[in-house]
Amino acid sequence: MGRLEIHQLEVGLLQNFCEVIACPETGRAALVDPAFEVDRLLAVAAREGWTVDTILLTHTHDDHVAGLDEAYAATGAVVRCHPLEVEIARRFADRVEAVSDGEDVSVGAGRMRAIWAPGHTPGCVCWYGPESEALITGDVLFVGSCGGVGYPGSDPAAMVDTLQRKLGSLPEQTRVYPGHDYGKTPTSTLMWEFATNPALRADSVAAFCALKGVPVPG
Ligand SMILES: [Zn+2]
Ligand SMILES: [Zn+2]
Numbered sequence: 239m240g241r242l243e244i245h246q247l248e249v250g251l252l253q254n255f256c257e258v259i260a261c262p263e264t265g266r267a268a269l270v271d272p273a274f275e276v277d278r279l280l281a282v283a284a285r286e287g288w289t290v291d292t293i294l295l296t297h298t299h300d301d302h303v304a305g306l307d308e309a310y311a312a313t314g315a316v317v318r319c320h321p322l323e324v325e326i327a328r329r330f331a332d333r334v335e336a337v338s339d340g341e342d343v344s345v346g347a348g349r350m351r352a353i354w355a356p357g358h359t360p361g362c363v364c365w366y367g368p369e370s371e372a373l374i375t376g377d378v379l380f381v382g383s384c385g386g387v388g389y390p391g392s393d394p395a396a397m398v399d400t401l402q403r404k405l406g407s408l409p410e411q412t413r414v415y416p417g418h419d420y421g422k423t424p425t426s427t428l429m430w431e432f433a434t435n436p437a438l439r440a441d442s443v444a445a446f447c448a449l450k451g452v453p454v455p456g
Contacts (some may be wrong), residue, residue: 242348242370245282246415246424246452250274252301253419257374259367260288261346268292268345270365271302272309273415280312293347295319296376296417297362299389300324306330320342320354322361337363350374353404356386357397366408373408373428374415381421384437387450395455398446401438427437 243253245258250273258279260267267288269279283290290313294300298319310317310331319327321336328334333374337343343365351366358377362385365374369396377385387394409428432438440446447454 239349239369240347242345242350242367242414244370244372244374247275247278247282248419248424249278249437250301250304254301255415255417255424257415258288258290259294259345261348265289266291266380268294268343268350269309270294271317271376272306273297273300273302273304276305276308276312278324279309292329292343293317294343294350294363294365294374295323295327296364296374296378297359298301298323299359299377302336302376302417303327303330309311318352320352320361320363323359323363328432331349335450348442350445355400355404357387357393357400359389360391360393360396363398364405364411371409371412372415373405373412374417375405376417377416378417379405379431379435379437380416380418381426381431382435383420384435385417387452393450393455394447394450395443398441398443402441406432406437 257270293315307330317334337352342349353364355362355364355378413424440449
């Protein structure tokens with residue numbers, strides 16, 4: 239299993255980050271959350287001579303899939319997302335396949351592991367590269383904050399479990415690639431976030447809900 243190259247691009251008007259992830263050995267590549275300025279993502283792949291055969295989604299809010307139809311039309315890549323997000327993804331692309339929690343998706347000779355991360359939406363996925371020491375967190379975790387839990391389907395208690403138990407079990411040197419450029423730096427590490435991010439330091443549901451200004455679930 240090889241280490242993957244991760245190129246982060248800020249796109250659109252909502253400070254979104256998209257990624258182009260590539261296997262340098264095989265030239266195979268994946269796009270993450272192609273929402274805006276898809277031409278720029280494709281230009282990175284073209285410049286490097288990479289073939290995009292996979293599209294990974296963290297979730298299907300508009301600002302993460304607005305360019306999925308364009309990216310799919312240009313690449314024919316297989317779209318991978320959580321089962322709960324498949325129906326929305328199919329509005330943009332024909333080839334959508336659900337991933338299960340813990341499933342490794344190949345990117346050339348490397349892999350990205352789907353970590354089911356409910357809370358922001360029921361079907362959020364964080365994509366973890368064990369060899370690449372990288373975690374693409376979408377709207378689950380930002381540098382210095384976390385995603386909202388006031389959306390339809392949001393669940394603050396699930397979010398606390400996702401942040402504390404699921405992300406907390408990954409190696410602390412893992413580099414965090416968030417879905418938006420809302421922090422002081424474009425990326426961070428889990429170690430830094432667990433030490434400084436109020437959303438991770440609020441380790442009970444009550445403390446987390448107080449921080450986010452939402453009612454504590456009954
Ligand atoms: Zn979202
Ligand atoms: Zn977002």
